[in-house]
Amino acid sequence: MFNDTEKLRNLDWLGSVWRITTVNPAISSFELGIKEPHPAPFPEELAYRLISLFSKRGDMVLDPFCGSGTTNVIALGLGRETIGYDIEQKFIDIARNRCKGKGKFFCKSSEEMKELQNESVDLCITSPPYLRAVKYSDNPLNIGNLPESYSLLIKTFKEVYRVLQKNGIFCLNVASVAEKGFLNTFPFDLLYKCLEIGFKLRSSVIWDKGLLIKEWNLQHSEIAENHEYIWVLKK
Numbered sequence: 001m002f003n004d005t006e007k008l009r010n011l012d013w014l015g016s017v018w019r020i021t022t023v024n025p026a027i028s029s030f031e032l033g034i035k036e037p038h039p040a041p042f043p044e045e046l047a048y049r050l051i052s053l054f055s056k057r058g059d060m061v062l063d064p065f066c067g068s069g070t071t072n073v074i075a076l077g078l079g080r081e082t083i084g085y086d087i088e089q090k091f092i093d094i095a096r097n098r099c100k101g102k103g104k105f106f107c108k109s110s111e112e113m114k115e116l117q118n119e120s121v122d123l124c125i126t127s128p129p130y131l132r133a134v135k136y137s138d139n140p141l142n143i144g145n146l147p148e149s150y151s152l153l154i155k156t157f158k159e160v161y162r163v164l165q166k167n168g169i170f171c172l173n174v175a176s177v178a179e180k181g182f183l184n185t186f187p188f189d190l191l192y193k194c195l196e197i198g199f200k201l202r203s204s205v206i207w208d209k210g211l212l213i214k215e216w217n218l219q220h221s222e223i224a225e226n227h228e229y230i231w232v233l234k235k
């Protein structure tokens with residue numbers, strides 16, 4: 001008998017560049033029957049691969065910025081337990097709905113996850129707000145609205161470190177954001193912050209979101225960056 005990971009041996013997703021089409025929030029909201037979609041969900045396929053690779057049945061999977069609950073619904077489908085945090089009630093409602101009453105959800109900032117005991121989580125997968133790139137709400141406490149978000153993100157990552165089992169895995173999905181015509185170093189800044197906390201870099205994945213050429217790129221002969229990073233960190 002093969003276990004979940006052995007079944008993956010022949011699949012190209014054991015390579016480190018994953019071509020996965022990005023999610024159109026309008027289409028996902030139509031499928032889920034939701035009027036106001038989450039503006040930045042990640043694809044179910046991404047969560048599926050990471051959960052299959054880095055956890056086993058019965059494990060606890062956490063997403064501290066769970067949004068519409070993509071990590072959580074896939075974790076449940078793969079026979080894992082799951083917990084999600086988001087600061088917006090409207091997103092927690094979507095996540096709970098998608099998970100049909102299963103899993104645990106907390107509508108609060110993940111900077112303090114008092115509900116979780118030390119070393120009680122096997123795998124954490126998350127995608128935080130990319131600075132102020134996306135408007136999630138008018139809530140001044142939403143990280144996506146803060147002029148300076150690094151200190152809060154670091155608090156959450158420290159909490160992730162505390163609640164992860166020894167050798168537990170933290171998959172951090174993050175992309176660069178264009179600012180005044182240049183790309184910032186946000187993904188690399190967060191990677192270094194995580195290393196300072198004590199995580200070790202085990203591997204990284206380039207999530208290739210497919211070709212997206214804009215008129216501006218053609219006119220300026222500029223590369224259209226359309227990939228994100230997944231830092232696979234180990235406690």
Ligand SMILES: C[S@@+](CC[C@H](N)C(=O)[O-])C[C@H]1O[C@@H](n2cnc3c(N)ncnc32)[C@H](O)[C@@H]1O
Pocket residue numbers: 038040041042043064065066067068069070071085086087088091108109110111126127128129130136141142143144152
């Ligand atoms: C990139 S989205 C996550 C999307 C999610 N992966 C999905 O598939 O729907 C980031 C989320 O972080 C939430 N957020 C912002 N500040 C937060 C905080 N302090 N604590 C918890 N969640 C927060 C936002 O409301 C948003 O839903």
